[in-house]
Amino acid sequence: MKKLFTAAPLALAIAATPALAQSTEETLERMQQQLNAMQQQLNSAKDTGIRFNGFFSTGFARASNDAGYAGITDESEVADLSLFALQGTFDVTQKSQIVMQLVGRGEDDWEPQVEWAYLSHRPTNNLQIRAGKMRIPFFMYSDSLEVGYAQPWARPPQSVYGPIAVTSYVGADASYNLNFDNSSLTATGFTGFTDEDGNSGDVQLRNIAGMNLTWTDYVWTVRGVAATAEADIDGTRLGALAAQSGITLPPGITQLADGDRGNFFGLGASYDDGSWQIIGEVTRVEVDGKFADTDSAYLSVGHRFGSWTPYLAAGWTESQDDDERTGFFIPGAVPESILNYQRHEYSIGTRWDITPGVAIKADVTHVRGLDKGYGNLNTGYMLAENPESTNVYTLKLDSAF
Amino acid sequence: MKKLSLLFAASLLVSPFTLAEVVVIGNPAGPDSISANEVRDLYLNRSKALPNGDSAKPFELPEGNATRAEFHDKVTGRNDAQLKAFWSQQVFTGRGQPPAEAGSASGMKAQVASTPGAIGYIDSAEVDSSVKVILTP
Numbered sequence: 001m002k003k004l005f006t007a008a009p010l011a012l013a014i015a016a017t018p019a020l021a022q023s024t025e026e027t028l029e030r031m032q033q034q035l036n037a038m039q040q041q042l043n044s045a046k047d048t049g050i051r052f053n054g055f056f057s058t059g060f061a062r063a064s065n066d067a068g069y070a071g072i073t074d075e076s077e078v079a080d081l082s083l084f085a086l087q088g089t090f091d092v093t094q095k096s097q098i099v100m101q102l103v104g105r106g107e108d109d110w111e112p113q114v115e116w117a118y119l120s121h122r123p124t125n126n127l128q129i130r131a132g133k134m135r136i137p138f139f140m141y142s143d144s145l146e147v148g149y150a151q152p153w154a155r156p157p158q159s160v161y162g163p164i165a166v167t168s169y170v171g172a173d174a175s176y177n178l179n180f181d182n183s184s185l186t187a188t189g190f191t192g193f194t195d196e197d198g199n200s201g202d203v204q205l206r207n208i209a210g211m212n213l214t215w216t217d218y219v220w221t222v223r224g225v226a227a228t229a230e231a232d233i234d235g236t237r238l239g240a241l242a243a244q245s246g247i248t249l250p251p252g253i254t255q256l257a258d259g260d261r262g263n264f265f266g267l268g269a270s271y272d273d274g275s276w277q278i279i280g281e282v283t284r285v286e287v288d289g290k291f292a293d294t295d296s297a298y299l300s301v302g303h304r305f306g307s308w309t310p311y312l313a314a315g316w317t318e319s320q321d322d323d324e325r326t327g328f329f330i331p332g333a334v335p336e337s338i339l340n341y342q343r344h345e346y347s348i349g350t351r352w353d354i355t356p357g358v359a360i361k362a363d364v365t366h367v368r369g370l371d372k373g374y375g376n377l378n379t380g381y382m383l384a385e386n387p388e389s390t391n392v393y394t395l396k397l398d399s400a401f
Numbered sequence: 402m403k404k405l406s407l408l409f410a411a412s413l414l415v416s417p418f419t420l421a422e423v424v425v426i427g428n429p430a431g432p433d434s435i436s437a438n439e440v441r442d443l444y445l446n447r448s449k450a451l452p453n454g455d456s457a458k459p460f461e462l463p464e465g466n467a468t469r470a471e472f473h474d475k476v477t478g479r480n481d482a483q484l485k486a487f488w489s490q491q492v493f494t495g496r497g498q499p500p501a502e503a504g505s506a507s508g509m510k511a512q513v514a515s516t517p518g519a520i521g522y523i524d525s526a527e528v529d530s531s532v533k534v535i536l537t538p
Contacts, residue, residue, distance in 0.1 A: 055489065116495065125448075149489050150486065150493060181438070218447070353482045357485050357489075400493070
């Protein structure tokens with residue numbers, strides 16, 4: 001009975017069509033018009049679109065000791081490299097959209113955090129203005145910092161990407177893009193503030209002002225960035241370390257920067273002709289006071305062989321103001337020099353694109369020259385054992401969808 | 402005789418690939434021609450405008466499609482895996498979204514025919530009056 005009811009209108013429609021049409025040609029024309037109308041409706045539904053993209057990483061890393069390079073010790077768990085992100089793009093008008101990115105990391109018990117939440121407006125084809133929460137564009141891979149799939153390596157070279165753990169800010173930027181025949185130049189100005197958990201504790205950057213210039217002919221890319229801010233850095237981790245040993249530090253001693261001027265300079269270049277993939281960056285961090293000023297650089301060379309892209313990378317970082325850290329945080333036990341930096345790192349690894357959207361990476365990184373300073377390492381272990389080097393083994397799966 | 406029939410069989414196998422070639426098509430109301438570099442820039446998120454200044458709406462065929470592979474081989478020089486990596490970088494750096502996808506050559510024609518500023522590509526054998534060929538790469 002129910003079937004009859006649903007079938008009846010269909011039968012009517014089929015019966016009615018030839019009755020209304022004068023000829024086959026007319027019917028065809030009408031159907032074509034209907035098809036066009038449907039297509040237009042479909043298109044307009046797409047235009048008011050909400051799009052979702054995501055990326056996912058998981059993997060396993062283990063080090064030869066507990067030095068804690070990139071946070072990895074000799075009993076690392078799988079969850080540490082796991083993250084899942086969902087990005088939504090909501091078109092507000094034809095020229096503006098809202099972009100939001102939620103990232104849940106295994107090491108944070110998958111608690112989702114908003115990494116991006118901004119409104120972007122494109123008044124002309126060349127100008128884009130954004131406001132909200134965004135990545136601080138310090139590095140060539142800042143924007144895709146956690147998108148493993150968009151990177152050639154198992155992890156960005158820590159010599160350059162390690163010393164600064166603050167990755168996001170709330171503010172605004174404006175990008176102007178000049179297109180030439182076979183190249184383009186993009187100039188971006190950005191400003192804002194941030195309050196995040198850094199390597200040594202709580203980091204606040206106020207009145208950030210920066211400029212970013214990128215030129216590319218789509219094989220070569222050259223990028224320069226300069227930024228300045230007022231920095232407050234409270235080394236809360238030092239306090240925690242002291243508390244472990246039953247010592248209460250005098251108040252204010254962990255304040256590594258208090259409204260001090262912080263500057264960042266970076267220069268990067270890359271070459272990608274489809275087979276060779278060469279990337280290098282040189283950066284300088286300067287903060288008045290005890291916080292380590294670091295110079296860093298890396299060079300990475302990869303080559304695509306079909307779905308395999310093996311790479312070699314070498315990196316270096318060193319603190320430049322060690323004479324500002326000659327005292328002690330805990331007299332006789334914890335010298336200020338634990339904030340000093342020096343390391344050389346050598347990586348060999350490969351990326352394997354199993355299928356579009358999924359890549360597996362394997363990497364071995366040897367890090368040496370750790371004995372000068374323990375900045376960004378596992379301070380307790382370094383103070384006790386003072387190892388010269390560490391090896392880190394990583395196997396990682398990166399996906400984007 | 403055997404040789405001849407072999408040749409015939411071989412020509413049958415080869416002909417679908419040699420006779421047909423990919424062509425770039427546009428909405429009938431759009432510009433009449435476009436350069437290969439301009440097409441490449443539209444499909445690699447380097448430009449958002451057609452030669453006449455109108456905002457462009459590029460369409461892609463699905464991954465694994467032979468016409469798509471030929472188009473990208475000739476115009477952008479990238480394969481599906483490279484395109485996927487490229488677009489994931491664009492998307493997750495907030496620079497843009499990949500072109501909308503048309504499911505088939507006829508879907509592509511319908512989209513391009515009904516969308517102002519649309520640009521797409523199909524096999525030359527599929528071209529009809531609903532769209533116009535603006536470049537043979």
